[in-house]
Amino acid sequence: MRVAFYPGCVSKGACPELYVSAKAIAEPLGLELEELTEAPCTGAGVLSEQNPKLADSLNGLTLAMAESKGASLMTICSTCQGVLSATNHHLKTDTERLAGVNATIGDQGYSYAGTTSVKHLLWILFEDVGLDRIRASIKRKLTGLKIAPFYGCYILRPAEYLGLRERPERKTYLEQLIGLLGAEAVEYSGSTKCCGFPMVTFNRDKSLAMGGNHILEAKDKGADLLVTPCPLCHLNLDGQQPDAARVLRKDIGVPIFHLPQLLGLAFGYSPEELRLDHHVVSTKGALGKVELKV
Amino acid sequence: MQFTIEVGRYNPDGIYAENAKPGAPYPPPWQQAPPRRYQTYTVELPEYAVVLDALIAIREYQDESLAVRCACRSAICGSCAMWINGHANLACKSKLTEFTKDGKTRVETPPSMPVIRDLVWDMKPFWEQHNKVKPWLVGKPLADPSQEYRADNSRMEELIQEVSCISCGCCLMDCESYAVNPEFLGPHALAKAFRYAGDPRDAETRERLGDYSKPGGVWDCTHCYECVAQCPKGVAPLEQILKLRRMAVDSGFTNNAGTRHADAFADSVKHSGRLNELTLMPRSTGLFNVVGQLKTLPSAFNMARAGKLPPLLHKSIPGVKRIKAIFERVGGRFK
Numbered sequence: 162m163r164v165a166f167y168p169g170c171v172s173k174g175a176c177p178e179l180y181v182s183a184k185a186i187a188e189p190l191g192l193e194l195e196e197l198t199e200a201p202c203t204g205a206g207v208l209s210e211q212n213p214k215l216a217d218s219l220n221g222l223t224l225a226m227a228e229s230k231g232a233s234l235m236t237i238c239s240t241c242q243g244v245l246s247a248t249n250h251h252l253k254t255d256t257e258r259l260a261g262v263n264a265t266i267g268d269q270g271y272s273y274a275g276t277t278s279v280k281h282l283l284w285i286l287f288e289d290v291g292l293d294r295i296r297a298s299i300k301r302k303l304t305g306l307k308i309a310p311f312y313g314c315y316i317l318r319p320a321e322y323l324g325l326r327e328r329p330e331r332k333t334y335l336e337q338l339i340g341l342l343g344a345e346a347v348e349y350s351g352s353t354k355c356c357g358f359p360m361v362t363f364n365r366d367k368s369l370a371m372g373g374n375h376i377l378e379a380k381d382k383g384a385d386l387l388v389t390p391c392p393l394c395h396l397n398l399d400g401q402q403p404d405a406a407r408v409l410r411k412d413i414g415v416p417i418f419h420l421p422q423l424l425g426l427a428f429g430y431s432p433e434e435l436r437l438d439h440h441v442v443s444t445k446g447a448l449g450k451v452e453l454k455v
Numbered sequence: 456m457q458f459t460i461e462v463g464r465y466n467p468d469g470i471y472a473e474n475a476k477p478g479a480p481y482p483p484p485w486q487q488a489p490p491r492r493y494q495t496y497t498v499e500l501p502e503y504a505v506v507l508d509a510l511i512a513i514r515e516y517q518d519e520s521l522a523v524r525c526a527c528r529s530a531i532c533g534s535c536a537m538w539i540n541g542h543a544n545l546a547c548k549s550k551l552t553e554f555t556k557d558g559k560t561r562v563e564t565p566p567s568m569p570v571i572r573d574l575v576w577d578m579k580p581f582w583e584q585h586n587k588v589k590p591w592l593v594g595k596p597l598a599d600p601s602q603e604y605r606a607d608n609s610r611m612e613e614l615i616q617e618v619s620c621i622s623c624g625c626c627l628m629d630c631e632s633y634a635v636n637p638e639f640l641g642p643h644a645l646a647k648a649f650r651y652a653g654d655p656r657d658a659e660t661r662e663r664l665g666d667y668s669k670p671g672g673v674w675d676c677t678h679c680y681e682c683v684a685q686c687p688k689g690v691a692p693l694e695q696i697l698k699l700r701r702m703a704v705d706s707g708f709t710n711n712a713g714t715r716h717a718d719a720f721a722d723s724v725k726h727s728g729r730l731n732e733l734t735l736m737p738r739s740t741g742l743f744n745v746v747g748q749l750k751t752l753p754s755a756f757n758m759a760r761a762g763k764l765p766p767l768l769h770k771s772i773p774g775v776k777r778i779k780a781i782f783e784r785v786g787g788r789f790k
Contacts (some may be wrong), residue, residue: 162584163540170730170732171592171732173729174729174730174731174732174765174766175732175758175762175764175765176763177762178763179638184559196712197772198773199728199773199777200772201724201729201771201772201778202507202723202724202729203703203731204724205720205730206678207717207720207721208717208720208721208724208789209790210678210697210700210701210717211700211701211704211717211721211787212721212785212787212789214784214785214787215721215781215782215785215786215787215789218781218784218785219724219778219781222781246619248600250733256516265781265784265785266781268780268784269777269780269781280616285659301661308485314582314678314679314680314681315680317680317684318679318684319683319684320684326562342524350541354631355631355677355679355681355683357631357677359679360632360674360676360677360678362674362712362716362735362738362740363674363675363711363713363716363745364636364670364674364714364738364740365750367632367635367636368677370632370635371631371632371635373679374635378757382772395749397657400757400758400763402755403754403757404753404754436762439761439762439763440761440763441757441758441760441763443481
């Protein structure tokens with residue numbers, strides 16, 4: 162399957178391990194990635210809250226780029242997914258808004274007809290690749306690992322933009338995938354909650370307490386690691402975890418995996434190939450449970 | 456049909472929001488010691504019954520000691536807001552068939568609120584925060600006091616969403632920011648704040664926007680959309696908070712991390728087409744905010760050591776001219 166690949170800024174910036182692992186797992190999954198190298202940042206909700214017209218135009222341009230390639234747009238970030246899904250919803254349902262965007266991006270040689278579908282890798286796994294192909298690619302079962310899913314807000318809310326009313330099963334894909342890879346999914350209330358990242362620059366301690374509390378809950382329920390389809394969650398949950406531990410005055414020490422890293426591990430890639438040795442919180446303990454070392 | 460209801464009962468020794476340490480984040484439910492006590496009941500009800508029907512049936516025919524708060528039974532009064540399977544909902548609006556998970560429905564008070572008894576939580580924090588936003592209209596003086604104030608229809612239509620609020624507390628119950636920061640005004644209060652700040656007849660809009668921009672105000676929202684998802688009336692409090700943020704920035708209340716963050720973000724996208732994470736954090740924190748800058752250093756050091764720092768030389772995307780042109784055309788204050 163050919164997809165217009167939208168890696169997002171963070172996988173090219175502070176989470177290079179996400180980009181590397183996403184590229185690695187594409188082949189066994191039969192995903193042909195055509196990267197949208199000229200597509201801009203989505204604005205991560207920051208630009209849309211200040212200037213909806215600007216955000217519409219930037220994201221409309223990205224949607225038009227994918228449309229011109231005749232492929233679905235694939236994201237690997239819950240935040241990119243949420244912002245692009247919201248714009249796509251508005252442009253598909255509001256002809257005036259679409260005309261406004263086309264007037265702006267028309268000068269740049271693009272026009273959007275409203276036909277692109279925006280899908281996170283997580284959705285593509287279940288809805289396009291299929292479980293049989295995933296099963297066939299598994300070379301190493303992750304038996305013995307207890308994994309807590311952490312979705313990230315923007316792949317879950319608001320439901321109407323993300324097609325969750327038509328496809329409520331999207332809210333359980335992470336749990337299903339963890340089971341499929343041979344591991345056990347940890348049930349806890351934090352899985353659908355906020356990592357705190359959007360306010361880390363405004364109210365640092367509260368933001369870190371928010372994320373830290375969710376990891377502690379998962380740890381309390383026996384999780385060896387958390388897996389997330391959102392690199393912004395990863396930045397707060399992994400990158401800032403030692404600071405969160407200081408704020409909460411608790412020992413945390415739970416590694417956070419990106420979704421493609423978990424898949425890659427099951428597909429037989431080495432931890433180094435997936436850059437699992439480039440995390441702030443050591444992945445050693447969790448990898449040891451499946452007899453791997455970094 | 457038979458339904459199984461698991462009810463969180465009051466435990467006088469439990470750690471609830473009201474006896475948590477002052478200033479500390481409220482304990483999440485899994486930290487409550489001793490744990491919350493749940494009592495299971497079985498009720499026989501028609502397929503179309505709602506959670507409140509089950510609770511009333513329990514109180515009337517099985518256990519008169521169960522405390523439940525309710526009045527209208529029609530999703531108008533907002534009295535029966537409670538946690539149903541871990542999320543805020545009105546018990547009178549939630550069908551049992553839709554809220555049965557693993558063979559049962561779990562109802563309890565939200566962990567971030569003080570409890571009076573069983574399913575009755577204390578709305579004191581709700582009203583305290585609500586009262587802080589000056590929730591009334593301060594009318595502009597009329598040239599002729601005998602005339603009525605004529606407001607433009609389109610301006611009033613913008614307020615309809617918020618006017619639908621029934622003050623049930625569902626948004627605050629699931630507010631992630633409030634759960635760790637009791638100083639936060641909360642989605643209910645800020646949605647109400649927009650109802651008055653956005654009213655063309657209001658005489659104190661500017662003062663309001665200044666107040667709402669202070670710590671605990673619009674910038675302490677974490678943008679998680681929980682309030683939008685849980686509101687039974689479609690008020691979408693987060694959307695109203697975002698409108699307040701825009702209004703505040705447009706009115707010149709820009710000396711805050713939120714505005715600096717948005718400016719740094721826009722600047723980076725305009726000039727390179729993508730986000731420059733290396734400069735975003737220091738610029739948002741404020742270049743002269745030494746204490747704030749120092750606080751971010753340990754994390755920056757940890758990330759650098761793990762090889763997770765963004766490239767020092769920030770590269771632009773190919774075709775960045777297009778992005779600059781879009782900013783020129785519709786960038787507003789980001790031009």
